[in-house]
Every structure is written in structure tokens, then in C-alpha cells.
Amino acid sequence: MPDYGFKVVFADHRILTGAGFAAVANLPFIFDSEPGYARLPNQFLIDRGLGYWDPKGRGKKRNPIPPSRISMLNFARWLANALEWAETRAVNLMAADYTNVLIGRYQKEMLKGLWSADNRPLAPETVNARVQIALEYQMWAADKGLREPFTIPTITTTYIAGSHDNSKSHEVKSVQCRKGKVKVNKRTLSFPSQEEIEAWRKRVHERPIFGVTEGLIVDLILNTAIRREEAACWRVDTLPINPKEWRIVNPDQPEEVQSVLIELKYGTKGKEYGVDEHGDKIGPQGTIHVPLWIAHRIHDYRHKERVLSLKPLLKKGSTVDAQRRILQQAVHLFIHPGTGQRYSGDQIYTFWTHVEGPEHWSPHMGRDWWACRYLEERMKQHADLIQQVIKTSIVSYEHPMVMALRDTAQTVIQLEIRPQLRHHSARTTEIYLQWLFSKLHVSLTISRQWVALNETGDAE
Template identity: 75%
Template structure:
């Protein structure tokens, strides 16, 4: 029989519900190389997915908010890779050792490109979660008495964490992390030129039939920094149906500067509070500002182009069925060719399909919005910046530098992070580095302003 390797699969939700296992409708399962049901790995994924076991509580109590559907999908893929490696190398994870097997072999083979699809070294962002989930599988097995206990070497780190509501308030925190984790290089932001982005945007709009809709999605992401999944889950009534009900936060400003507050929760990153009847994740609720001119374009699309986009699904159906389809189609953005909603993956696909700048993605579009916003807000301090640039050998402790840094941090903490929602505190330092590089300020940011990534946190969404 051919070797199929490990594969991530999903069972039919209706069949699971009829059998009394509705809670597992979004649960990924693994098939082994036979192919057959991978019993122990799947029991681990079930316990992890339902919150009966996690690396913090180790089964002592149930996690009331288990991992999200996306996280579980990632866990299953990472575990499948580790199991595939273990089978290929004749390593029994039920007896394997953290240091000699996972670190010295599995991790090293990925870093050297020995264990990768194209024989190229894998990035730390890929290696670390694969090793982590393999380790969790071993920890779970040990807690269940399925393998001997083992020691996980850890290191203690103290860092300075900034307050979310006060840019000048900082406190020391202590965390423990496992030894052997590959160090992730700090992200350095680099964006395409305005001309490159505009040329790419025009190519999106020029796509036959779908260009106008997909261009509007692009403009919404670039002007609000929402995630692609949030754009896919944007409802018809996310922006109130009646413009009279729009909450304009700065009505005293010129219309081109006004913004509307809307509430986001479907598809939002973070803890999963459930899956609604339209198969959308219900995440943490948060408010964002959208430019009034974007709100007006969304309102126009909602009342005209979107109704036209539903026609392919209504063609040839009876009036009662047409009403049902219209009532159950709650998402704003519909593909005018099919009449169905856009998914997050489809947004990423069309974003990448036209010839765009290198590494340009919806996620980088979020950072682009944040940095452009920071740059515009810091133009209010143009005189201070010019004075600093004229000062030879300026030090990071110079009063002008401290004043500029405090102003920038305040903008990031009080204005940018609330718009981004669930943004890692590491972005504070990343955006500061980008700002100072943009201004060509000859100084090195050495103070630790941000928290280290939390162990076991959800991965970044694309």
C-alpha cells in the first residue's frame, strides 16, 4: 500500500451532530499513513480543542475558552508534520526526549533544510510552533500515563511591559519559556512606494466583473487596518443601515476628515466565543473608526452593486426560495460572478493574483495603515523633528528625543493599537524603529519597550 503520510481531515458536521458529537463539528482529525484513524494524536487534539487539556493547566481544570477553530487547524497541521518526521526517522514520540529528539534532531533538520519541502532552511516562525505542538503532545501523553514523565528545561526572563492605557507607565513582568526555542529576529518593516501600491490597486480595480467589489475590499482594509477575515465576515449591518444612525466621532471637522465608529466581532482575532449559524467565528468585540468617505462607498455598494451580485443565486428559483436566500445571505461582500460571499482565503488570493509589489499582503496592509497614520500624526511635531535632525551626535537620552519618543508612543498606544485590536505589544517598538528610520534619525533604540511573545499564544492571522 502506498505511503500517504499524515493528513488533516474534517468529518461531516451533520453526521457528527446526528451521532451526538456536535461539539466536534469544527474539530480537525488526523489520518495516519495506512490510511487509518490516528487514535492517540486525535485524542490529544480533541482534548486540546475542547479545553480538557492545555499546557498551562495540564488537565487539572477545563479551559473555559478553548483554542479557536483556526488555531486547532494549525495545531493539527503542525502535529501531522511532527508525526510524519517521527515515522520517517523511526522516533517514537511516546518515548522520545525533548532535547535529544525534538531539539537536536527535529528542530535542527528544519533549520538546516533537511526536513522541508524544498530543502531550504525553515524560518523560526515555522519551526517553533511545530516543535511546541510536538512537545505538547508528549506532555499530554505523560499526563495521561501513556509515556514516562520527562523534564522540560526552562529559562526565566524579566521584561518591561507598557501599559495599554498609559504610554508612560511600565512594569516589570517575569515569564518562563522553554530552552531551545529558536530566536525570532525582530521584524523590520519595509513598504512598497506609494506609486507601486497605487499601480497595484488600479490593477485590482481593472479585473473583469469582480474588480469594483474587490477594489472596495482593498480600500476598506488599507483605510481601516481590518484583517482579511474580518473583511470577509463584514455583515450587511456592520455599518448601520440608516446613515442617520452612524456614530460620527468628529462632526466638527471637515467631512473628508470625519470618521464613523463601527463594532467588529465576527472573524476577529483572539479568543473564540462561538461559531454563529453562518459559520463565522465570534471573537472579541471591538470598535474601529472608518473614514466617512469609505462608509458612504460601503453604503452605496450595499444598496446597489451587492443586490446585483445576488442575481446569479436567484436566477430560476421560486419567490419563496429567493426570499430565503436573501434573508440568509448576511455578508456584505459578494462575488458578482457566483453570488456567494468572499472568504478570507479568497481575499488573500485576489490580493496576490494581480502583479503586486514583493511581500505585499493584507497583513502588511495593516502595518502600512499604522505607519502612515503615525507619520501623519507626527507631522504635528515637525519643528521638534527638524531641531533634532540638526543636532550632531544626538543621544537617545536627549530631551528632544525623549519628547519625540513619548509623543510617538502615545499615538501608538492610544490611537493605533485600539484600531488594530489584539495587536502584539511588540508593534510599539517596530513602529518606533520604522518612524526613526523614516526620519533618518541616527540613534539606536535599546530600551525594551515591549513584551516578549507569550508562550502558547495564537499565531498571527493572515
């Protein structure tokens, strides 16, 4: 967690629930630098987290789908940063002017690196998120009568809705966005070489004590494209305990290409349907393919290395019954060998990025790497079409062969890659197409068909 003077904490949800505050038991709270309970910021977080206020409805009606726990944690961290900045600069954030203070000072200092942990300019995405939550805090305060009403300057932007699975796939839409937002460059993909990734993967596997567990986590992510939080929430029985119950989708194929269907619902991205007794978010359920050879490794791990990793935890049980209860509570698959506790999403990110490896290589990039490698392998079945496109002297978006190649790649993405990634947005379709055309060295201008990557959630 970032080391702010303003701290973001979670209370023990069992204590809050027992005291009659179950509704807020899983929400984060902010303590100021004294330290003390930050009353107004926390009331804002409670109203936001329970759906009583959001920047679109402005408290006129309750949002039936409030932000998830992960989103609320991000909101709390961003707001804590803004509060810390305001206190350091002797600014009253509650009464701060949007143009002169939030944009003219707070945003500018982050972009120049004057307000960052390492004195380096922050990414536009980070700057926009922090300014936006500070602005929402002000909007909430105005709606509650805690400050004077104010006007947010806006501009109208248009974009093309890039969904390719409906009849309005090229519909032009307009939205109102706040002025002053930092422009975010369209996302492009580039990956380390296969040799760099393999060398990094080998170093993970060869780590003393941790290599077996963390190497399996790495291989699971790189071969299934699951998110790190989904890996952290993976249960002992997510892959059925009995191999006879495994749903092999292609049993008629050679064993090395067979895959097992797995259902995921813990830690998945999207709407939060609740938090289970182990602290995991219950999200939208999705089905993924797990290579059979990975399934066999998971099966071996949970009966061997995982049992050994639980020893530090079992030592806390003074009786056989106590140890049995500990085992019953240890429902997660991946156990940290040093502590006997489950791996968290943050711990997965930490070991992934701290083992010497390629620059900017992260678990999320591992998802994109899987998608692009899968697309590349599937497109090898259309080698003749690819060669024709490459050899064409004048290539444009409207060329029939380019359209055919695009349609073929798009079908693979829509029917095979997106279900595995469980993406609901068509943005990734265009990103992967761009990567494919770049790899084929085909010069195309397809940006007019891209989905605008500017967020529109902060439209006033």
C-alpha cells in the same frame, strides 16, 4: 490547505450537533495517510480544544478559556506536519526524545530546508510552532500515561514588560523557556514605496469580473486596518443599511475627513465566545473608524455589484421562496462573483498576494502600513519638534527633545492607533516608534526599552 499525507478536516458541524457531539462540532480532525481517523492525535486536539488539557495546567484543572477555532486549526496543521515527518522518517513521535529527535532531527531538517514544501529553510516562527505542538502532544501523552514521563530542558530569560499604561511599565520579569527554541529576530517594519502600492492597487481594481469587489476589500483594509478574517466576516449590515443611522464621529469637519463608527465582533481576534449559525467566530467586540467615503462605496456595492455577484447562488433556488431563503442566508457583504459564495480569509490572502505586487506584501502588512502612515501624518503637526531632533548633533534616548518626540508619538499610538488596531500588547508601540525614528534618520538605541519578542507561552 497544505497538502499533507495527514489531512486536517472539519466535519459538518450540523451533523455532529445533531448526533449529540455539539461540543466538538467546530474542532478540526486529522486523518492519517491510510487514510484513517488518527485516534490519539485527535483525542489530544479534543482535550486541547475543550480546555481539558493545556501545557500550563497539564490537565489538573479545566482551562476556562480554551483556544479559538483559528488557533485549533493551526495546532492541527502543525501536528499533522509533525506526524507526517515522523511517519516518513520512521520515527515514533509518541516516544520521540525531545533533544535528539525533535530538536536534533525535526527542527534541524526544517531549518535546513530538508523538510519544507520548496526545499527552503523555514522561518523560525514556523519551526518553533511545529516543534512546540509536537512537544505538547508528547506532554499530553505522558500526562495520560501513554508514554514515559520525561524532562524538558529549560532556561531562565528576563525581559522588560513594556506596557506604558500602568505604574509598572518597566518591571523586569523572568520566565522559564525550553532550550533549543530557535531565536526569532525582533520585528522591524519596511514597506513598499507608495508608487508600488498604488500600481498594485490599480491592478487589483482592474481585474475583470473581480476587480470591483476585491478592490473594495483592499481599500477597506488599507483604510481601516481590519484583519482579513474580519473583512471576510463583514456583514451586509455591519455598516447600517440606512445612512441616516450612521454614527459620524466628526460631522463638523469637511466630508472628506469624516468617519463612521462601526462595531466589529465577527472574526475578531482574541477569546472565542461562540460560533454563529453561519460559521463565524464571535470574538471580542471593538469599535473602529471607517472613512465616510469608504462607507459610501460599501453602501453602493451592496446595492449594485453584490446583488449581481449573488446570481450563481440564486440559480440553485428553483422557486421564488427558495431564492428568498438563499438571500436570507447570504448575510456576508463580500460575495465572490464566480461562485456567489462569501469570500473567506484565505481567498482574500490569495488574491492579495497573487496579483502581481511588491514582495512580502500581505493583508497583515497592510494593517501595519495603515498604522505607520497614520502616525506619519499625525506627526506632521509637530514638524518643528521633528526638525529640532534631526538637527541635534548628539542624540540619545535621554535627550529632552527626543523624549518629547517619543512621548508625542507614543500618545498618538496609544490613544488613536491601538484602539483602531485593537491591539492589547505594547509591543507594537515600540515597533511603530522604531519605524518612525528610522524614517526620521534619528540614530537611537531604544532596544533596552523594547518588549522582548520571544514567546513565553511554551514555558514549562
